[in-house]
Amino acid sequence: MSLSIAGITHVGCRRSSNQDSVGWYQSSDGQRLLGVIADGMGGYQGGEIASRIAVDTLLTVLKPAVERGVADDAIADRVQAALNLANERIEQARCDRPELDKMGTTVVLAWLQRDRAWVAHIGDSRCYLLRGERLSQQTRDDTVAQNMVDDGSITREEVPRVPFRNVLTRALGVSRDAGASYSELTLAPGDRLILCSDGLSGAVADSNWPALLAGEEALEGQAQRLIDASLENQAGDNVSVMMIQFR
Amino acid sequence: MAIQFLLSRLFSLRLLLVILAVTLVLLPGGLPGFSLPDRLLFELTHPAAAQAIAMPTTAMSDAAFAALVQDQGFAIPAWSPLAGQVGVLLCLLFLVWLLPQLGTTMATLATFTLLTALVVSQLVVMLYQSLWLPLGQVMTFLAAGFITMLFWFQPRRMIRRLETTVRERSLQLGRMLLDQGDADGALAVVDGCPVDDDSLTLRYDAGIHQERRRQYDQARQTFQAIQHDRKRYRDVAERLEAIARLTGEAAGATDFEATRTLVMPELAVSRPTLGRYEIQRELGRGAMGVVYLGKDPKIARTVAIKTLSYSQYDPGELPELKARFFREAEAAGRLNHPAIVTVFDVGEEADLAFIAMDFAAGKPLSTYSRSDSLLPLPVVLTLMAQAAEALDYAHSQKIVHRDIKPANLIYDAAGGQLKVTDFGIAKITDDAHTRTGSVMGSPLYMSPEQLKGQKVTGASDIYSLGVTLYKLVSGETPYAGDTLANLTYQILNKRPRSVKTFNPDLPPAVVRLINKAIQSDPAKRFASAGEMAQALNRAASRETSKGVAG
Structure with a gap:
């Protein structure tokens, strides 16, 4: 069994600063892996700070656990504790400067151990499972637009036109509650996980991704292909992609 | 040397x-x-x-x-x-x-x-x-x-x-540049001139100009240079002091957003200007940015100036934002109706864009929209009729307001006149960029098709006017929700709360009127704002005569 990971973040075509942050850690014996993507918001300075704090805190807190390995049923608790700490830190950073008042961030992370993956997320950064040619989204966006789709008010195709499509219903650092959504997957050899911020899903329809990734062996190359595709489509937002391969 | x-x-x-x-x-x-x-x-x-x-x-x-x-x-x-x-x-x-x-x-x-x-x-x-x-x-x-x-x-x-000629021409050129607004150019031209009354006057005027445009650092340099050349030239010393105090308070930031308000300087420093308008004071904060009271010094006209500060936006987004802003302002500028606030001017400076519009005396109807401060029914109906007529005119000019709500309707109680403001302008800043629930403008008055992102037509304005009427006669809105997600769900999926639950004395004709305006299906609403205006006028005259008779 082997795990590999590659992550890239790009400022995109329209923005002048990158408010996404990415980070990962693989244990020394290569058996366990943690990948995180955070997409910050709240004035274009606050976004950078918030997402950076989230990624740094998560990696720092979870690194030892990833290194040694943790019982399966303890993973969610560990992750939640780390998220709570990140939440506190963002709130603290906010107190220091009034112009960071609205800052917050999304988070999506994947913890891989043996042949299982635990995915946690808050916000609209996503995790997909790519099995062969089939791509399936593993996370449900915490957005108003998603709610509207869920309750049948609009269809998925109408989402890009909704005025409040980017408004989040949950985010890290904006309230006391940092509760995330969790899911567990069992992986088959050859499976890939794709973590991304909404810059990617907003610029390139996910139905196109399997075709884009076909033929590229290296993980980093695959991530780069997705980034290139979003730049070609004039990505209006920061784009972050993380590819995780399970063999 | x-x-x-x-x-x-x-x-x-x-x-x-x-x-x-x-x-x-x-x-x-x-x-x-x-x-x-x-x-x-x-x-x-x-x-x-x-x-x-x-x-x-x-x-x-x-x-x-x-x-x-x-x-x-x-x-x-x-x-x-x-x-x-x-x-x-x-x-x-x-x-x-x-x-x-x-x-x-x-x-x-x-x-x-x-x-x-x-x-x-x-x-x-x-x-x-x-x-x-x-x-x-x-x-x-x-x-x-x-x-x-x-x-x-x-x-x-x-x-x-030759020297005399050069000196005279420099002063002339400098004066011309200054009149065109190029203080820096004027100062550069006058730089080589000998220090005399004429050149000092020009430099002084340039300094004042820079003050007005809030270029406080440059103004300070200009005045210091004057002081260096002639110790006690007019009130240069006082101006330097005032600028030092001003910029000291603002901690080096002289753009609007950093200080959250235009720092109103004391008299020693000139009043700041936006375009050709002198800023007198802050009127309030709109959804887009701060609104100021301004004056056109050339014709002594009082204007309201809405500003859109660039600093809160990523520079990459600015060109598109600006394009939309000016397009909307231009559209609004075409409207000429007694019940619509006239747009006079639109412009931009380094750190913001602004729209200068008629200063409408009176208060926004949001002042009269709480259940304990409602206006009498005949008045409300008449005002809504005025608004509907204004909308009818705008729709005939192919312009949809898109943000009709009590706050955008200014009512001058003394004259009984209503004015609709902010045509299309409030929607300049794309809601898509806000991520948190504190979105700009609440969707309480938004039509279902607007929430779904579908095409906005005159019917959307009619819906919003209907909700406004609902609010002004009852103090409540047809839908309520504690979060944006909740609210949008209600508007898109639930039936509105009946206005009679909040105001049982409302005449049935008015209830029917409101219900017709806030139909979810645009086709079931009034066919035009003009039609709604007629219905409102009929209801208003019935109410007034009732009041007179009873």
Whole structure:
């Protein structure tokens, strides 16, 4: 069994600063892996700070656990504790400067151990499972637009036109509650996980991704292909992609 | 500095004269040939003695000539060399310093007079004192110097004229640039000009200009330079003090957003301007940014200025944002209706864009939208009819408001006039960029099709006006929700709460009117805003007559 990971973040075509942050850690014996993507918001300075704090805190807190390995049923608790700490830190950073008042961030992370993956997320950064040619989204966006789709008010195709499509219903650092959504997957050899911020899903329809990734062996190359595709489509937002391969 | 001074003077004619004078002074006996006037004078006054000797006096050596003079009975005073030297130096001063200040004619006259004076002095001394005072060196020097200066005069005059012309043109250009708003350019042009009242005035005006445009750092530099050149020029010292206080408070940031309000300076510093409007005070905060009260100084018109600050946006997004802003403002500018706030002007500065519009006296209807502050029903109906008529006009001009709500309707209680404001403007800033629930503008008045992102038409305005009417007669809205997600769900999926639950006394006709306006299906609402206006007017007149009769 082997795990590999590659992550890239790009400022995109329209923005002048990158408010996404990415980070990962693989244990020394290569058996366990943690990948995180955070997409910050709240004035274009606050976004950078918030997402950076989230990624740094998560990696720092979870690194030892990833290194040694943790019982399966303890993973969610560990992750939640780390998220709570990140939440506190963002709130603290906010107190220091009034112009960071609205800052917050999304988070999506994947913890891989043996042949299982635990995915946690808050916000609209996503995790997909790519099995062969089939791509399936593993996370449900915490957005108003998603709610509207869920309750049948609009269809998925109408989402890009909704005025409040980017408004989040949950985010890290904006309230006391940092509760995330969790899911567990069992992986088959050859499976890939794709973590991304909404810059990617907003610029390139996910139905196109399997075709884009076909033929590229290296993980980093695959991530780069997705980034290139979003730049070609004039990505209006920061784009972050993380590819995780399970063999 | 000293070297530059020396070098610039090195090749001037006057320096030659100085060298000549110094040579004459230092050389004992002066330069040969310079004593010519002495010899000539002697020959003229003592022709007999001159003829008696073998050679002409001019060819004699100095010593021989001195002996000849003494033979005639004249004494040569011991101080005559000194007198000669002093005379040369005085003439030098005359030539080098006094002459340049006179015109050519005056100079010639003066020189002539001086020359004559020298000759006369020598003669007088000779005749009455029997002293021979050889002023020949001085006379020759004076004559030679004068001719040299003539060579100097002409170019000097031309240079002087050029200098004056350049100075005048610079001031003119500087004034023109300043009038066009280019203070920096004006200052650059005037930079080389000599410091005098005119150039100082121009620099002072440029400084004021920079103050007005909130370029406080540049203004400070300008005023400091003026102070350096002239200590107490007008009120420069006070202005510098006021600017120091101002920028000290704002901690170096002079853009709007950083200080969250336009720092209103005290009187010593000029009022800031936006475009050509003077800012008087802050009126309030709109969804887009701060709203100021302004005045057009040229025609004394009071305006409301809505600003959109760029600082909260990523620079990459700005071009599109600006394009939309100006497009909307232009569209709004085409509307000309008594019940619509007129847009006069739109412009931008470095850190923000602004719209100058008619300052509508009165209060927004949101003031009268709480259940304890509602207006009487006939008044509300009449006002809504005015709004509907304004919307009808706008729709005929192919412009949809998109954000009708009580806050955008200004009511002047004194005159009973309603004005609709903010056509299309509130929607400039794309809601898609806000991520948190504190979105700009609440969707309480938004039609379902707007929430779904479908095409916005006049029917959407009718819906929003219906909700506004609902609010103004009951103090509540048809839908409510504690979060944005909740609220949108209600609007899209649930039936509205009946207005009668909040205001049971409402006449059935008005209830029907409201219900028709807030139908989810646009096709089921009033066919046009004009139709709604008619219905409202009918209801209003019924209510008024009821009130009169009952």
